[in-house]
Structures are given as structure tokens and as C-alpha cells.
Amino acid sequence: MSTGFDSRGNPVTGFTDSVATTPATGIRGSLDLFLTRIRGGDLGSLPVIAGLVVIWVAFQTLNPAFLSSRNLVDLTMQCAAIGTITLGVVLVLLVGQIDLSVGSISGLAAAVLAVTFVQWQWNPVAAILAAVAVGCLAGLLYGYLFTRFGVPSFVITLAGLLGFQGLQLWVLGDTGSINLPYDSWLVFFAQQLYLPAWASYAVVVLGVAGYAWSLTTRARRRAAADLESQSTGAILLRSALLLTVLGLAVWYLNLSRGVGVMFLFFLVLVVAVNHALTRTRWGRAVYAVGGSAEAARRAGIRVDRIYYSAFAMCTTLAAVGGILAAARLAAANQSSGAGDTNLNAIAAAVIGGASLFGGRGTAFAALLGVVVIQSISSGLTLLSLDSSVRFMITGVVLVLAVIVDSVSRRSRTASGRG
Template sequence: MSGLRDDRTAPIEQIGGEGLSRAGVRRAAASLVERVRGGDLGSLPVIVGLVVIWTVFQILNPVFLTSKNLVLITMQCAAIGTIALGIVVVLLVGEIDLSVGSVSGLAAAILAVSFVQLQWNPLFALAAAIAAGMLAGLLYGFLYSRFGLPSFVITLAGLLGFLGLQLWVLGDTGSISLPFDSVFVQFAQQWFLPAWASYSVAAVAVALYALSLIRRARRRAAADLESQSYLEIGVRSGLLLVFLLVTAWYLNLSRGVGVMFLFFIGLVVLMHLVLSRTRWGRAVYAVGGSVEAARRAGIRVDRIYLSVFALCSSLAAVGGILAASRLAAANQSSGGGDTNLNAIAAAVIGGASLFGGRGSAFSALLGVVVIQSISSGLTLLNLDSSVRFMVTGVVLILAVIIDSLSRRTRVASGRA
């Protein structure tokens, strides 16, 4: 979420309200044009594409942008979006995980069996399901680091193996229903924030965001680097607050902000902070940029791969639990169908590069919103899944083309 920059290096207290002067705006616009020419498109193509998709579907069916339908879209985003979040992390190191669907289905099966049949405490059942996903990822990381097997082959074998394990865990019944009064189903279907709570969450989120910008600006100013002015921080924070409050108000016209969707947003923000503010996150980007350079810099590359695969499978397990909770059942089709395709497509469409080293946690959020918007819009138009698959495929190809072209542009600019 890069914003306008003041070219002067004076402390933030001194540049005060001049950060959004006419000259500053011109410099920011020139900087934006230069970044675009250099191939640094960021989330711009995704946002433009989302606006086009929403506009087209709204014209074809005015129900699309109603509060009721948008609430439904947000709730549909949580499970696949959580799985896509793990895919983003794996893509950042230039690898792939094709088994996230099977791992999510296995986690759903373990949750249902332990909670319903074995009568375990909900927390124990939840921990067992997530632990199974983490163990799967640790196995991938070990095989990749120890034997140098391609991640494509390892996770493809995992897709088959964990699918079989899922069927074995479910047993002869093949389907286990979760009680509608259980905490899992209530969390996924029935829990929505009261209007005042949604507004409060928006205000607290913006306050924390503004505080982080102020602290960052002060650190940069102290180091004689470009820093944002208080006015610019205030404008950005104010615009974000207006956007969040209007969004919450509109969703509150129907059922409101779902707790499960808020949980997903929390995961995205947490992952963003981990990737951008911690040594581990910087190491992930370094490995994705150049493995050899990262190794020479002292980064334990094998540990990074191990942790990335474990995190991806853990998030896949969480996504499987959310999906089973929303369906109120775990069965043989849990994690099957287009779960793998949608999760990977969401990560790539959202801006995570297939070449590694580029992308963010918000790629999962943007990508899954695009995927679910297409699905919802085509459903409202009474078009079957065949059309949805074709449209999603076209969007995915366009996203990869944009990624490839921007990468070539960045390389050419670097050589120049």
C-alpha cells in the first residue's frame, strides 16, 4: 500500500503539512508512472480487473452488488482465501503445493471424526486437524531439502496419498455431519458482528494503521530517508477509515460482517506483518529472489523451505476446517473438486509471482475476491460451472501474462 512520498529528507515534524503540496503530488505521480513503466504494477491490474468484473455483473444483474449478495461473497471467500494464503507463501520462494485440497479435506475429516465420533473437546479436535496439516508440510519440506525432489512431484504424490488417507479416516460412512449447535458451525454460519462492533473494529484498525505509518515515518526521517508527512498519513488513514465504515455500513444492511470473514482478514493482516516486518519474512523474499544469494548471505535456506511448506499445509488445514464448518459436514468430496485450482488461481490472480520473490499476503485476499465474484456473478446469471471454469481460466492466463510481461520489463530496466 505504497503512498505519496515527500522527496525531502527533513524530519517528519519539519515537513508537517507540505507532504501533499502541488509539487509533491506531481513528484508522486511521476514516481508512479516510472514504477509502472519499470514493471512494478503492484495490485493495480487486480483492482482494475475487479472493478470491471463488478461493473459488468452489476449491469447484467442488479442483484450482484446488493448487500445480501456481497455478504454471501465475503463468507465464501474465507475458506478458499485461507488456503490461497498458504499458496502465496510457497510461491514467494518459487515453489508450488498441489496438495492443499487433499490436506484441507484430511483436516476436515479428522475434525469431524474426533469431534463427532470420538467426542473430543473442540479445542483438541481443532488442534489435531491443524497438526495433521503441519506434519504434511514438514514432510514436504524434509523431502525437498534432503533429497532435492521437485515440489511439483512431492505435492502431487501428497495429493494422492492424503486423499486416500482422508477416505480411510472417514470410513465406510463417507460423510459425517457437524452439529448445527456446535461452535464450528456457529462460527462459520451464524456469527456476525453487531453494527457497533463492526464500526469499532474499523476504527481500531485504522488507528493502528496510522500509528504504524507514523512510527515508520519517524524512523525513516531519523535515518535521513524520504518520509511521509503527518498530513499525508492523515489523508491516507482518513480515506481508509471512510472506506471501511462505508463497507461495514453497507454489509450491515443485510446480515453484517461475518466473524469467519473477519478471521480471514485477520490472518491476511497477520501474515502481511510477518512477511514484511520480521527477519523470517525478509528471508522468504530473499530465497525467492535468489537462492544462492540468500545462502551466501547466511540464510538457512533449508529451514526456510521447511517452514514455508509447513505453514502452507497448516493454512490448508485451517481452510478445510472453515469449509467443513460452513457446510456443516465433512465427506469424501471435502477438499476435492476445484479447491486446489481455485486456491492456486486466487494466489496468482491476486499478484503472487510464479517466478518467486514477489507478492504479498493481500494477494490471497484480492485473488479470492475475484474468484468468488466471478462464481457469484455467473450463478446469478444462471450459467453453469462450465462457464465459470472457462472464465476463471481466462482470468488466470491474463494474470500470468501480466506477471511475465512485468518481470521482463523489470529485468530490462535493471539491465539498462
């Protein structure tokens, strides 16, 4: 037994030739930590996953074709465009703001793409960049109006909803509809491009390997700082479970057309945004501003810049979603981005777990939320029910998601006080 000092200069007494002073969270420890978080009100994605299971079981019972491989492939492809828009909404919700114009911006981006690509004969890459740039500029404008004049984001983006919808109609002109060439690589990408079976399995293996490497790197970093870290066994178990789930999912999708490249593109965006939120200084600043803008400001964070970036990334992703939607439809028209696009994107973000109060949520909220929204839509379509039923069910699910968010927030507050 010996007495020494840790990295902070605090005295440490322990056995020098026993276990390391840095505790490791094994499989049992990880389970205990998980249960502690649940009891503390931090439910994470559990309510969403439970709700999704209920939805899938209900629709499968009513129509056995719902969970068929063919229908699930269609469902994943339908998730890509609206899911990309939802991903942007999650970012702006994290800083405690809202964007009501994502539907209009996606429609405007689709219109810009169609006009520049088809009518002006631009290179498709240049046309895509122009459409994305329009979305980014809209977000920068929102950031300027919000930080410079203090206009509430609700008002700014509501004005943007109306203004950009009008601009979309002006860009499309008298025809009101422009078809994209079916032989273009953009339409092929959105409609017909699927991964070969071997490539889909390779993507799963690489993805899980990256996940395991990320967990291992984080565990080593925490251990070096004398913080509690996950054991190698816990990391291997989590990686094995993820590999099994993803492997089975890909195998089932490959019974039909397989994994769509457009859906894979959406998943890559989700992973990239998640990395930015959890592994960068910018991501930590986003959560800090969403938790308390004043506290973040006093901590030295450039709050105005965070607002600028959140609005700009939200509208940029909305533009990318509009491009994907136009490519899948092979057209841009007056209804692009209209209808329930705006409401579904916001509802999916909240249903997926992004808090309306700011400071809580992940990029994967976009993935979970949009799967719930599209599952409801797909199931009701198979049952040949009217769209009015879909609106009502989606509304009920949205209210339940907000209730769960509010209850879990109160539980965490009460636990913190206790």
C-alpha cells in the same frame, strides 16, 4: 550554511537552521513515486483491482442483484475458507515453489475434525488442534523431502495430493460423510455469527488506527536512518482514504446481515501474515530466498529453514481452511477439499499478484485473488450458467494474470538495465 557529517560519516553540506536533512515524501511526492513505479513496470495490485471492477460492473449489468448487500455478505463468507488456503499458497509461491496438495490437506483436516469431534467425542478445541497438527506435519514432511533429497516441490506435492486424498477417505471410513452438530459453536461461528453494527465500525476504526500507527512508526524509523520518509500529511491522507472505503463497505454490508466473524477471522490472518512478511527478519528472508536462493545462502540466510517454514505454514493454513469449510457446510465428506478447491486456491494466489517466479507478492494477494474468484462464481450462479462457463472464465482470468506478471517482470528488468 555549515558542513557536517551524516550517520555514515559522509560529509553533508546544508543550511543548519532550514529544513531537516532527512527528506520527507509529501502527498505530491508520494504521487510522483507511485507514477514512477508504474512506469518502471511495478503495477502492484492495479491490474487485479481494475479486473475486479470490470467483473463487478459486468455482472451488475447482467443481474442487478449481484451488488446487493445480501449477495455481497454471502460472497464474503464464501471467501473465508478458500481465502485461508490461498494465503498458504501465496507463502510457498514467494519462495519460488508450489503446493498442489492444499485441497487434499484441507479435506483431510476436515475429516480429522469430524472423526475426533463427532465420533470420538473430543473437545472441539482439541479436535481443531489435531486437524491443524496434521496439516503442519504434512508441510514439515514436504520440507524434509525437498531440502534433504532435492525432490521438486511439484512432484512432492503431487504425490501428497494423491496420498492425502486416500488418507482422507480412510479416515472417513465406510460412511464417507460425517455431519457436525448444528448446535456446536463451531458451526454457529461459520454460519450465523455476525458482528453487531457498532462492533464492525469499531473494528474499522481500530484497524485504520493500527495502519496509521504502522506508517508513522516506519516513517520515523526511516527518518532516523536518514532515509526518505512519508510526511504526516501523506499518512493522514492514506489513512483517511482507507477509513472512508472501509467505512462505506461496512455500512453497506450492515444493510443486510453485516460482517461475518469468519470473514473477519480471515482478514486477521491476512494482516498477521502481511506483518510477518513485511516487519520481521523471517519475512525478509522469504523474499530473499524467492528472489535467489543461492544469493540468500551466501548472505547467511538459513535457506533450508525458510523452505521448511514456508511449506509448513502453507499446509497449516490449508488445514485451517478445511476446518472453516467443514464448519460452514456442517459436514465433512469425501468431496471435502476435492473438486476445484485446489485449483481455485492456486489460481486465486496468482490472480491476486503472487508471482510464479518467486520473490514477489503480498499476503493481500490472497484477499484480492479470492474475491475475484468468488465474484466470478457468484455472478455466474446468479445468471444460472453452467459451471463449465465458470471454469473457462476463471482460466482466461488466470492466463491474463500470468501475462501481466510476465510483462511487468520484463519491464522491471529492462528498467533496471537502463
